[in-house]
Amino acid sequence: MNPGKSPHKASLAKSAGSNLHRKVAQSIGNQILSGVYAPGAILPNEADWCRIYGASRTTVREAVKTLTAKGLLKSRTKIGSRVEPRENWNILDRDVLAWHMASMNPQEFFASVQEVRKILEPEVAALAALNRTPQQLRAISEAFEDMRKAKAGLNSVGPDVRFHLALLAAANNVFLTPFGIMIEAALTNMFEFTSTHNPEPDMFIPKHEGILKAVKRGSAKAARKAALSLLTDTDHTISRIPAKAKKPKKI
Amino acid sequence: MNPGKSPHKASLAKSAGSNLHRKVAQSIGNQILSGVYAPGAILPNEADWCRIYGASRTTVREAVKTLTAKGLLKSRTKIGSRVEPRENWNILDRDVLAWHMASMNPQEFFASVQEVRKILEPEVAALAALNRTPQQLRAISEAFEDMRKAKAGLNSVGPDVRFHLALLAAANNVFLTPFGIMIEAALTNMFEFTSTHNPEPDMFIPKHEGILKAVKRGSAKAARKAALSLLTDTDHTISRIPAKAKKPKKI
DNA sequence: CAATCCTTATTTGTATGATAATTTGGCCAG
DNA sequence: CTGGCCAAATTATCATACAAATAAGGATTG
Structure with missing residues (x-):
């Protein structure tokens, strides 16, 4: 959606979670819940996220796994990560609910x-x-x-x-x-x-x-x-x- | 619970998920849901899981992050990963429900x-x-x-x-x-x-x-x-x- | 031209090793 | 006994490399 060089800048660090992968997950999660990336859309790949957040691939991948576990994403080789349809979102998850509230x-x-x-x-x-x-x-x-x-x-x-x-x-x-x-x-x-x-x-x-x-x-x-x-x-x-x-x- | 040298052997590969971290997550998830590790218990550390499953730490960590995202775990430095109380489990999650059904x-x-x-x-x-x-x-x-x-x-x-x-x-x-x-x-x-x-x-x-x-x-x-x-x-x-x-x- | 196969490029998946950060628990001094 | 300091254990993060899967395009052949 925004593969350009200066994407969202995706303000990190505003949310409390001390761990980096947590912050990254929160940021991406918020963007999904707020509709920046709609269901069916392909997210930026891992390398892009690394550049965006200045984090290592390990960290980004852990964030992606977190979001996948909450039903927001699904990753496939060569394809990338695609946003899942809303009915798969784990809306009663603590984090997902918080992100949802933030953009509703x-x-x-x-x-x-x-x-x-x-x-x-x-x-x-x-x-x-x-x-x-x-x-x-x-x-x-x-x-x-x-x-x-x-x-x-x-x-x-x-x-x-x-x-x-x-x-x-x-x-x-x-x-x-x-x-x-x-x-x-x-x-x-x-x-x-x-x-x-x-x-x-x-x-x-x-x-x-x-x-x-x-x-x-x-x-x-x-x-x-x-x-x-x-x-x-x-x-x-x-x-x-x-x-x-x-x-x-x-x- | 079983810190010995020959632990569970935790039979992998029985479930369909093709990715390794997925299989590891499923195995650990099943063990939690079946009560092998009760709420409040400290899980083996990452190095142990690596030995148990013969997987890299990267893979094990992604599995742990998956389970954490589903509310089954919480990890803290120096402590390890502790099983969360049941009311935090994301029981309406697809995977958690499957694990739950398998041991109920x-x-x-x-x-x-x-x-x-x-x-x-x-x-x-x-x-x-x-x-x-x-x-x-x-x-x-x-x-x-x-x-x-x-x-x-x-x-x-x-x-x-x-x-x-x-x-x-x-x-x-x-x-x-x-x-x-x-x-x-x-x-x-x-x-x-x-x-x-x-x-x-x-x-x-x-x-x-x-x-x-x-x-x-x-x-x-x-x-x-x-x-x-x-x-x-x-x-x-x-x-x-x-x-x-x-x-x-x-x- | 059409259909099939093969090669290639892209992206996620896994492994390895090293370093940082955090915090428990004990040691030590007062 | 109390307080703070030190050490050890464990997760958190980073960097790099290679493996695997697969979509896309190109070569080959009918």
Whole structure:
């Protein structure tokens, strides 16, 4: 796409990862997620990347392997590295999600997340009510207590995240755990998406308590209902964007 | 775990991937997923892996980077590579899922998948009914037609998978697409989990047709109901294992 | 002209050896 | 006992070379 002599300059070093191959992977990953290299496109070859980043081929190759492992690329001899179709991207991977967030309309991102949360979290709560171990219940309970204590300070986001992650873990289904990443990202960055920071904190605590109590006494039905109400009534969420006609789909 | 001179011998070359670093990654990945190296354990260092597999350090490092990118490992200088906790594993990654399936009780795997499918697929169908593009509808429709044609032969698994994947794509939510891997794995290997191969093929086609029609005319409610019935009534699934008391959780 | 085979060029894959950077753990001094 | 300094182990990076795969074009032949 830009095989010229002075390509992107691809600003490195801005992201935190201390290792070079990590930085390179982040940079290339960001470029893919932001559409600089679209699915199907052939990336610059390894030698080019070396020049671009001033790194050794070893380092570049490790970065490429990282991206390949996340489903963004596929390399073949004599061809080079081609960007994989979107459905192969490992979007629930921590890094991929971060890159995705960096180059996406925040409201659209948030709407997509909430759409999935509304589907999953009530059922997750129900499963947790049925399958939780005592230890898992304790983890949920402790997170809730921390939420309550931290109520005064606005930094209740940490315990809040822990609460939802603990709930997810208590559902005891491996295929649900990947969503922790998504939930975490949504909750920790919520203030960036919604205008107000901690919306309706007075409703906030009781609703979480409702989930906790239902899970404690093993009532799937009540847990489902409580979790649903947390995501719909109180809103925590942005109800301005209709979940439906999100985007007419350019194609 | 086995730092002796004659370690695992870790049979390579059995899996298809032609590249060496791929084979090494697969072998180590399998060992992690099968519990040879548990979360928190320190893996052999790079030099050891080189001896074990008879590969160069370059190759071993690329394999390690691959596994790191999938969330199975984390490497630190002077420490080595440590197996990450399970919740960080990228279980919806194609490879990780394959390794997981290779070392798991098939019925437990299938039960977990169906549990998630019952949660998601009705809502996926509903979203598809609301958000599908004409092209996406056509893809669903074509997959269904292929299913019907292939009805005589038992190899309807291909079109069946395509049908569900097309439905998933039509939901138009990036955070749902990762489940395609899981659904694909479940459907293509179903005959290994259930005793009978294509259970109740007479119900099979009409139920899929019900989903298609609902999606076509944009009825979320009907689509949800049809998708749910496909997963509960007909059973496609194994109802012998109660979804609840799966496993008392050894901890 | 058409089809087939062969050569060649390009790109990734693997190997080797060396050096740098990081950090644990122990040693040593106060 | 405490603090800081030193050494060892391990990953991180670099440079170079060769191997393997394969796409593309050219030579050969029908």
